[in-house]
Amino acid sequence: MTDLSTTYLGLNLKNPLVASASPISKNIDKARKLEEAGVSAIVMYSLFEEQIIHESLELDHFLTRGTDSFAEALTYLPDGGMYSIGAEKYINQVAGLKKALTIPVIGSLNGVSKGGWTKYARQIQDAGADALELNLYYIPTDIDLTAQELENAQVELVAEVKSAISIPLAVKLSPFVTALPNFARRIVEAGADGLVLFNRFYQPDFDLEELAIVHSLDLSTSTELRLPLRWISILHGKVNADFALTSGVHTATDVLKAMMSGAKVAMMASNLLHNGDQVIPSMLNELSWWMESHEYESIKQMQGSMSQKSVREPAAFERANYMKVLGSWRDLP
């Protein structure tokens, strides 16, 4: 009998397959089905502070617009209600998921203001989340903003959030960092217990007929696994944190690769969104079958087994593939 258990952020998980942040967690019934299907933990959809601010200002704008302008219509919409704006809905969902599920629930947060990050982090913790994942989603467009300034700000932010909460903290990183290992180390030193690699961003597309920018969410494919796979392999053992691999996890094989790179968990969203929770039991079965057939005793046994420090040719992670083909040789006796 193979042992699929793992630990992540100090949480004991029955297997390494975790549902990553997606709209599925907005629905408690669907989350419950994920648990029944076998995921070992669930990362909630992100609480976006910017969205809370937007909703608040938007409601105010449209309830106010046109008011007190015309004697017959001093207002245009009734304003008698208490509005559920702010983190309340999200916090209630954390509590609801905790009540409905036995697996760990990990909150996810994307803030814009310093006060917002720490306040909402604490609220998510108080609602019962087992851990918190910070979603450092930021697209720098300001030409005057340097990498150093941005990184410093993010490191500072992690430290502040960490000091505000007592539950474990993971940080989801962007792949677009010039010197990722150094940045990863600084994030961990600032207090992150885990690193989640990588954030996938909505990428705008062009509609050539309409000459318009269009936004659509493309689900990931297994080929996207390679980017986080490389970086976890590189960082494993160098940075003292639990790694979660997200992006491109679709099959049991992908989970195995993630584990071998050094990840403690493999996170999956696109496959769940596309195929539903029924993919989970078969993935877990396949995982066990593969381990049994290859005589692995446990997941822990393989974690990091193919990371940079564990392989015979560490430089493989540092070169591009074509270099390996064209440029590799060995001295013959």
Place this chain on the structure above:
Amino acid sequence: MKQPIIMTDGNEATASVAHRSNEVIAIYPITPSSGMGEFSDEWSAKGKKNLWGTTPLVIEMQSEGGAAGAVHGALQTGALTTTFTASQGLLLMIPNMYKIAGELTSTVFHVAARAIASHALSIYGDHQDVMAVRQTGWALLSSGSVQEAQDFAAISQAATLKSRVPFIHFFDGFRTSHEVTKIFQLTDEELRLMLDDDLVRAHRARGLTPENPVLRGTAQNPDVYFQMREASNNYYTATPAIVQEMMDKFAQITGRHYNLFDYSGHADAERVIIIMGSGGEVVDETVDYLAKKGEKVGCLRVRLYRPFSIEYFIKGLPKSVKSLAVLDRTKEPGANGEPMYLDIVNALMEGKRADIKVIGGRYGLSSKEFTPAMAKAVLDEMSKPEPKNHFTVGINDDVSHTSLEVDSSFTLESEGMVSCVFFGLGSDGTVGANKNSIKIIGEETSNFAQGYFYYDSKKSGTVTISHLRFGPQAIRAPYLIEANQATFVACHQYAFLERVDMLKYAKEGAIFLLNSLYGPEEIWAELPQEVQKDILQKKLKFYVINGYDVAEKTGMGGRMNTIMQTAFFAISGILPRDAAIAEIKHAIEKSYGKRGEAVVKQNFEAVDATIANLYEVKVPAEINSVTTRRLPVPKEAPEFVRDVLGQIIDSDGDNIPVSAFPVDGTFPTGTTQWEKRNLALEIPVWDADLCIQCGKCVMVCPHAVIRHKVYDEKLVAGALETFKHTPSKFKEFSSGFAYTVQVAPEDCTGCTLCVEVCPVKDKRAVGRKAINMEPQPALREAEAKNWDFFMSIPDMDRKLFNPSTIKNSQLLRPLFEFSGACAGCGETPYVKLVSQLFGDRSVIANATGCSSIYGGNLPTTPWAKNADGRGPAWSNSLFEDNAEFGLGMRLTIDKQTEYARELLKSFEQTLSTELVEAILNADQSDETGIGAQRERVVELKDKLSKSSDTRAKDLISLADNLVKKSVWIIGGDGWAYDIGYGGLDHVMASGRNVNILVLDTEVYSNTGGQSSKSTPRAAVAKFAMSGKSLPKKDLGLIAMSYGYVYVARVAMGANDQQTLRALIEAEAYDGPSIVIAYSPCIAHGYDLSKSLEQSKLAVQSGHWPMYRYDPRLAIQGQNPLVIESKEPSIPVSQYAYNETRYRMLTQMNEGRAEELMKEAQHDAKARWTLYQQMASMHYGNGNEETKS
């Protein structure tokens, strides 16, 4: 018992009592009473209980007539029932009021008394409506202040239960209904003590029940009707004493004592004014002031007007009285005097005081100001040996010379009173901030406080004036702050300096606060001369703040409210600065806290940033400005526009004499063109190189400020260099023709719909279009000249092109232009299109609502004329009767056309047969045919003009009917779906050739967003606070059921071509047609510049399917229904949740929102399926054999 002190207005104070003391409330919105219904609905939606612990049931009806019927039924079955109304609404209740009184049924209707539409509609206050029900057998109880409105609501409720006589409790619309002031709030315990449960149970016991069946509402014959009419006399006789008993009881409970007739003034008064309502406050104050100076004057305020008690009246008068002046706030043309005057004359006779001289006069119609100076003028008149009777006061009647001279320098100044006047733009939040300020002053200081707010009649770019008073003594001043009386004047919009004389209000030494684009060092030179002069002469302390800058930096956008409020408190010193800021922040939290922290934070930041940007200006000693204030209208405007409408635009309408006005309410059209409002900060600029000349920008413009023309290229020669033109791409006018798109820079509201609709994208930078917004000030002067030049270019001859394409249709001159509708209004593009296509031969019946306000509210009208002087002839009758009103117009045209044709035939011998035949058989199906017929009619008239035959004269007077006329019946969904539906149905059924345009905003827009039967399921509206639970009525489907009505459902934003086609077909159809037009509205709660996109989503989701149903197709054996939108391709929620009206329900009650949205989705699908089935049915043409 401690009485809570609150700041409130008359509507809220009254509704609070009504809601607590009733079980059923049937409502219908009508200004200025709507607030009472809205409060009741809101409280019941929140589960607020009445005195007996149950939440009153509130129901919105389809009209006031419907509300009265529902009230009658609820009363007849024993519920404590009420309603709120005003004006025409009360008139619609009259039939039921007779019934309710005849059946001796206890109820109180609360009325915010308002003018009646006669020569014109007015939403403002007077007693014409309540005087029109004085004969119905209802008691009439009049309150004159917000405090009294609350108190009399309770007294009337108690009195009706005991007397069984139904009561109208009324107060002055706007002046009392909307004045915010400090009152002692009636607690539940106090109200409970007023109402006797035994009487409540007795009322209930009189209710109809099968357990104890009785019959009411019989029909009677000459033998007994009369006797029964007399049978209830004793109840009326007893009522005055019962009301006084309740007033005495009320005094015991609250300490506030009232009488049926309340006297104030000199104990030995010889001259006494008799008055009802808020005017009584003015007279009270005036006589108190004069009596203290020894003048023997007094005021008798009539509280209970019906049943009129001669006994109490005589008792209320001091014995010393020698003369009376009765002031009526109403007008009864042709009567021997106004009603209260006649009552008093009779009372003196029957009360054996015929020794007293009495005169009567009118004052205060439509909220006309009534001031202490006017009250004094009446008292002075009484002193004359031959005082004027049937006088007017407050106007200059230079026609029938009824008016009294008023010495406007007479004012009453209360010691320590502070008077402040604030000028704002509707959208900048000035009024809201001042409501907050006066509440802070009233509730957080020991001051008495009063706020009253004036609005002009535009829906965009409104100028608001807030009048705030506060001080240590009770404020009894139900009139605006007068000239030279304000101790604080604030101008919240810099642009007002050049067009509004605001410093006329300032007292010597007052403070003037200006929201300034310039700093304290630069501002002086920028002020118009008149402003500099006032500052110097009145020795004003002058402060500036760049509120625009603070607003931009703190994310407040165009809202100056918080900033200017903070500046006001900082300068005025009413509270210590820190305390004031703390209170402002507290008020912000209270007002906006429930909308989320971000709003509060943003406002807090604005407060904090204000103080640092506030400066006192060191005023130089000399006037050195080179600019002067602008004229209200240009000098070249027609005389009536310049001398009358211009004076109204200049906020000086009060001083226009009677002789200046038409006697029958008739006004010239085409007058908005003279009212240059310069509202837009940015205006569209045309890029001739990119333009494809599609005309969509012209079509979509709600205000007709962007137009295009194709014209002889030689005409360009006279243009300015900045005038843009390019060769025409129109296939009909390709060679030798130039093309121009021109914007009216001073009329544009800056809504940006033209930019949104422009399909062109610059290949070098796709964000740039053929129309782009640029700042207005730099363009204003040159583009104004270019506009004038553009307008001087002749319109293309209508006969030379087919208007069935968008670009061609927009060559037709809009005869509806520059309206005061909201920026981005979704209604006006349809109205404008109708005016272009058919305006030169249209008669329009317009239902009361937004379209009658932006179409016909003085000072100016957007309905216009073409170069030939032809254009739409427009009229508004009422809200409820518009379809019938329009049908009447059709009947006249039909009859007179028939008669003209009959006469014409009789002239066949004397005129040329060819001409007569040509006229009688003319094909007028297109513009060429209509143009040719017009020429024939001119020829006919010319020929007939030489005849002395009376039939010839008749025919000349009727001959214009021989040219095809187009009758349009226009109104909103409140009219078409609700109050006017019965008439609409009948008019459609009549088969007559009328064209009905329903501007469907899915809500009562004009009265502030109340739910109609058009409101879709899941949307929040007033009277549907928890989301409308039932689907939108399918008016089109009902219309289709006739089979001979042309029906179209259109959405210009989604498909402009379909709209154009539908309107042309509807007009061409020789029978009734109805076009239901999707009309984005400010009440939907989204940025209206996105309304085109949103319209598309409404269609794509199936919320708004588009179709045409043409009965002519059925005659040809084809299916008449052509669906022109595709099968729903997106969920309804994707359309709906772009709008606050839907989205706010998800924030208030997510579960209910989800449930209703699910049902709304089902509605869309079911509707689509049904239409699909209808559209795919096989139609025979009636000639097929029936298979057996």
